[in-house]
Amino acid sequence: MRAVTISAPGGPGKLTLSLVNLGKPGPGEVLIDVAAAGVNRADLLQRAGNYPPPAGAPEWPGLEISGTVRALGPGVTTWAPGDRVVALLEGGGYAEQVVARAAQLLPLPDGVDLVDGAALPEAVCTAWTNLVDTGRLHAGETLLVQGGSGGVGSVAIQ
Numbered sequence: 001m002r003a004v005t006i007s008a009p010g011g012p013g014k015l016t017l018s019l020v021n022l023g024k025p026g027p028g029e030v031l032i033d034v035a036a037a038g039v040n041r042a043d044l045l046q047r048a049g050n051y052p053p054p055a056g057a058p059e060w061p062g063l064e065i066s067g068t069v070r071a072l073g074p075g076v077t078t079w080a081p082g083d084r085v086v087a088l089l090e091g092g093g094y095a096e097q098v099v100a101r102a103a104q105l106l107p108l109p110d111g112v113d114l115v116d117g118a119a120l121p122e123a124v125c126t127a128w129t130n131l132v133d134t135g136r137l138h139a140g141e142t143l144l145v146q147g148g149s150g151g152v153g154s155v156a157i158q
């Protein structure tokens with residue numbers, strides 16, 4: 001399949017289209033046809049050579065995607081081929097397909113298109129979890145967002 005890989009540490013010009021091999025989904029894993037991938041600062045740090053992927057993750061970047069379930073690994077019962085999903089990844093999202101653990105998928109919410117949905121798993125979930133689930137932010141309260149120009153910060157403001 002095709003993936004956007006990093007030819008050498010550096011700027012945007014170091015991203016290149018390559019043919020790569022992706023393994024089959026193992027036990028508890030799902031194969032997804034990627035519709036769109038989010039772009040996060042961590043991807044840029046990886047491209048610059050300052051954020052290596054964790055052991056076992058694909059070499060090519062991409063921490064969040066949206067797409068359609070293509071195939072299931074052994075033991076997966078929570079998803080079915082054709083499901084529209086978003087997924088949080090350890091890497092590898094800049095590609096035509098990804099393999100992700102079933103627990104790292106969420107259903108694409110109704111009314112959200114596939115391209116917009118690719119930004120949900122990382123930046124949106126991070127902002128929501130911190131502010132609403134943990135921080136218990138309520139309507140009418142005032143919130144100071146530092147780093148408001150960044151990926152997480154701009155979502156937090158919204």
Ligand SMILES: NC(=O)c1ccc[n+]([C@@H]2O[C@H](COP(=O)([O-])OP(=O)(O)OC[C@H]3O[C@@H](n4cnc5c(N)ncnc54)[C@H](OP(=O)(O)O)[C@@H]3O)[C@@H](O)[C@H]2O)c1
Binds near residue numbers: 122148
């Ligand atoms: N992206 C995610 O989904 C995600 C998930 C989990 C955790 N995080 C963590 O959340 C943090 C933000 O991530 P991000 O992806 O939103 O990064 P980002 O897009 O690079 O945003 C970083 C923000 O911090 C500001 N900033 C950087 N250095 C600063 C300094 N010395 N003084 C004041 N402001 C400074 C930047 O301002 P300028 O625009 O002026 O440079 C920008 O607003 C990181 O610590 C990251 O590890 C991110």
